[in-house]
Amino acid sequence: MTTPFFDFSPASMATLAAADVTRALAEDVGPGDLTAALIDPARHTRARILAREAAVVCGAPWVEATLRQVAPTATWTWLVKEGETCAADQVVLALEGPAQALLTAERTALNFLQLLSAVASRTALHVQAVAGTGTHIVDTRKTLPGLRLAQKYAVRIGGGTNHRIGLYDAVLIKENHIAAAGGVTAVLQRAQALAPQARFIEIEVETLAQLDEALDAGARMVLLDNMDLPTLQEAVRRNAARGDKKAVLEISGGVTLQGLRTLAETGVDRISIGGLTKDVKATDYSMRFQDL
Template identity: 75%
Template sequence: MTNPFQPPAGVSGDADLQTVVRADVARALEEDVGAGDLTAALIDPARRVRARILAREPAVICGAPWAEAALRTLDPGVQLIWHVQEGERCAADQVVLEIEGQARALLSAERTALNFLQLLSAVATKTRHYVDAVAGARAQIVDTRKTLPGLRLAQKYAVRMGGGTNHRIGLHDAVLIKENHIAAAGGVTAVLRAAAAVAARAQFVEIECETLEQLAEALDAGARMVLLDNMPLPMLHDAVRLNAAHPAGPAILEISGGVTLEGLRALAETGVDRISIGTLTKDVKAVDFSMRLQDLS
């Protein structure tokens, strides 16, 4: 399977897809199976079964590497046939995966595999809805740090599978100057001057602006990436014009705050470059999957 997970600058090269998957699955299986599955132990260890995983609703499939790892950890010889590939849409009641392997292992890995599929497919599906809503506009749909603790890289991977773009991974790889940073540092110009000292270690330096006056000051102080926070639509149009006319050339403009699917198209048509949306990873409804077994003995 092609590895679409590309860590941004500042993140260790060891944080590739398989490293992330192995760590996530190990934690999940330890949490669920622990010292052993007492119920699966009732099954003959020699018994083999065939199983099918079905999606009970339309979705963008995501989480295959995690599901596979959960199954292979408990049955290294398990046979898997995917009928819907990662990042593709499925229909309601469609079989997405066929499995053949040891009955005990499949029963023990079932919930862990489905948990990853239901969460990551939910993120990818929701992201695809937002990406489709801005089709044809220049704006990219971008995620945030509003993720489940311990599953940030998995959820950000799912955003990419849904067609979205990753923002910073954490506090360590980029500078995002928000209202409280500006107040604590003594103003827009002062905080941007201070940011210059760490810019070489950061993927980017971005500053939040709530007014056109703040935007003008930020651009004059050399800002090349600006987050327009909770601005009403007419002000956003003014901000885009102000940015385009600046002598230093236009900075990258990002919208954040109060973004809804219903109002998304109008925001994208202002001409901004990015729209960041916390709900992609924060407010997700799990996709319904189920696994059904057939005895092969």
């Protein structure tokens, strides 16, 4: 039986967003918003969310979940849709509803929007850098605790590809696993026997000799870790020589945006980058109210 991959359908994302928002509101609002209580509950207002910088807009399910939970009578219109690029100072969302509730919802909605837009925008930059090479940009498990699925969704919105979701759905054999299990061949055989439900089994290699051993042992996905350019080129050549028994090759380690295209032009299939989700700088959004 194969372990199911997470379902990133709109319905599943709405369910995920609702759960994330519930936790976020408990953290931020707690038993009540003391400051918003200063506003007359009957006061109605219009508001706009605008981007202070160009970005790939991402996070609509979380913004909408926040509004549904805090301001259920509010209405809204997205002026820049999920996955589209906005310009600096462009209004991305127009809102109308109770002023008190919108004020309470403001920070939670913006927190999700700014984080997920940042991930999508950073991913899009990397995807653009390798356009036309056939190489996929892939995320990692270096995510914010509790927000992994949200960030992996944002990677998708930015045009990237998801790696494994967690330790439970795929096997990634690294240096310490190889050492503890007794070598490349031994650990691959053990993985193939013990984890038939895994979506994939991938093994990390650091040398061409390890690559050859992995391919001889039937590896179908290989992570080339911290190899220099000539070694990467030779690895791709050796793998291609295997014909229909070749593996999917992935690069990881020391990857920068500036050197990304050169790496992609070696002919590797995937480049995984922890910085897509780990080192993001939040996109600058603000909410502006009218008729208060």
